[in-house]
Every structure is written in C-alpha cells, then in structure tokens.
Amino acid sequence: MASTDNCGFSDIESQSSKTLLEYEEILFQESVSEKFKNFTHAAHGMLYALDDRLVFGMFRQRAAILMQLRFDGILGFPGGLVDPGENPMEALNREMEEEINLDLTQHPFTNDNHLVTFLHHKKQLVLHFFTKEVSLDQFKNIELKSLNAKEYGLECFGSIRPPLFTMEDGFKGLPAFLSNQFAGNSREQLLYALKSRNIITSEEIATCVESMKRHVENNR
Numbered sequence: 001m002a003s004t005d006n007c008g009f010s011d012i013e014s015q016s017s018k019t020l021l022e023y024e025e026i027l028f029q030e031s032v033s034e035k036f037k038n039f040t041h042a043a044h045g046m047l048y049a050l051d052d053r054l055v056f057g058m059f060r061q062r063a064a065i066l067m068q069l070r071f072d073g074i075l076g077f078p079g080g081l082v083d084p085g086e087n088p089m090e091a092l093n094r095e096m097e098e099e100i101n102l103d104l105t106q107h108p109f110t111n112d113n114h115l116v117t118f119l120h121h122k123k124q125l126v127l128h129f130f131t132k133e134v135s136l137d138q139f140k141n142i143e144l145k146s147l148n149a150k151e152y153g154l155e156c157f158g159s160i161r162p163p164l165f166t167m168e169d170g171f172k173g174l175p176a177f178l179s180n181q182f183a184g185n186s187r188e189q190l191l192y193a194l195k196s197r198n199i200i201t202s203e204e205i206a207t208c209v210e211s212m213k214r215h216v217e218n219n220r
C-alpha cells in the first residue's frame with residue numbers, strides 16, 4: 001500500500017519489520033482525525049538548520065537535524081502520542097517541551113509545519129510528521145536547552161545530529177547511520193524530509209539506502 005515511491009526509498013527492507021512498505025501516506029485534514037478516531041495517533045517533529053560547513057574539509061554536512069536517542073536505545077524524533085482532546089500539533093508542542101525543553105514562545109510548531117502523515121492499517125496507527133527550519137544559532141541553543149528538559153535522562157537520552165554525507169568507502173556517514181534501529185517509521189520520515197526539503201537528492205538517498213541494505217545483508 002505504500003504510495004510514496006517518488007522518494008527513492010519505497011523498497012527499503014531492513015532488519016526492522018516496520019518499513020515504509022507497511023505505511024500508507026494519507027492526506028492531513030480535519031476529517032483524518034474523525035475517520036481514524038479509533039486509531040492511535042502520534043506526532044513527531046524534525047527541527048533542522050541548513051549547515052553548509054565541511055566535515056574534515058571535504059564532506060558537506062548540509063543540515064543539522066535534531067534526532068534523539070530514546071530510553072529504549074533506539075533512535076527517533078522528539079514527539080509522542082496524541083492524548084484525548086488534543087490535535088497532533090498540540091500534542092507535538094507538548095512533547096517538544098517535555099522532551100527537549102523547546103521554547104514554544106519562540107519556536108512553536110504550527111499546522112504549516114506539517115509534512116506528511118502515514119497510516120499503518122494493521123497496527124491502527126496514524127503517524128503525523130512535522131518539520132521546522134531554524135537558523136544554525138537557534139539550533140545550537142535548542143540543543144543546549146534540551147539538557148534541561150523534564151524528560152532528559154528519563155525518556156530522552158540526548159539529541160544527536162545524523163551525518164548527512166557519505167565517506168569514501170560508500171558506507172560511513174549517512175548509510176551507516178541509517179543502519180541503526182529506528183522507532184516507528186522515523187528512518188523513513190527522515191529520508192522523506194531530506195528529499196522533500198531539498199537537502200539531499202532522491203538519487204543520493206537511493207544510493208545511501210542501497211549501501212545500508214548491502215551492509216545489513218552482509219551482516220545477517
């Protein structure tokens with residue numbers, strides 16, 4: 001049922017069974033919440049800043065992206081379940097404050113920041129995904145403030161920046177990062193955002209996914 005085959009990663013197979021193949025991209029409308037009201041809804045957000053600096057003077061990083069190491073040892077974006085009476089945006093802002101101490105007076109997520117929503121029929125799960133661009137200075141402040149988040153050291157074990165370049169061996173960098181374990185469909189959300197925010201081309205994403213898949217295959 002995957003409809004997102006224009007991003008160069010619709011055929012991801014990985015060690016995780018939770019791949020994009022199982023998720024269907026759906027429109028984000030008021031009616032979605034009504035139609036899927038018996039489903040579990042979650043909202044996650046990607047804060048990012050463009051960063052054109054070179055790593056080791058040769059690899060362009062392109063963007064700083066905030067992901068986090070979770071309590072369960074796997075990677076994901078800040079966010080969480082939508083509570084009864086909340087809409088996805090409200091849930092996201094609440095979770096952003098709890099998990100990374102985001103200053104909502106300065107950097108609130110709005111519905112304009114919504115990027116994509118995925119549906120998992122079997123799991124009855126609706127995953128709403130938002131992205132928000134900030135300046136690199138703002139990004140660093142957000143990272144620093146996250147150490148004082150209520151959930152730091154409890155649910156959240158620190159923010160991390162995925163490397164967005166690929167090194168000479170074709171694996172180190174982004175493909176190696178992608179071969180980690182990810183919560184929900186956060187790996188696919190990351191790739192979707194990289195493509196749709198024009199941070200990395202779909203061709204390069206496809207190459208990285210191929211390299212990641214080869215690595216996973218070779219290490220079975």
Ligand SMILES: O=c1[nH]cnc2c1ncn2[C@@H]1O[C@H](COP(=O)(O)OP(=O)(O)O)[C@@H](O)[C@H]1O
Binds near residue numbers: 075080185186
């Ligand atoms: O970064 C993410 N992107 C997409 N889905 C995620 C991400 N992190 C967790 N999930 C999924 O969202 C649901 C809610 O998980 P989460 O642990 O974030 O919520 P909670 O903090 O309210 O318990 C779970 O089904 C989980 O697999």
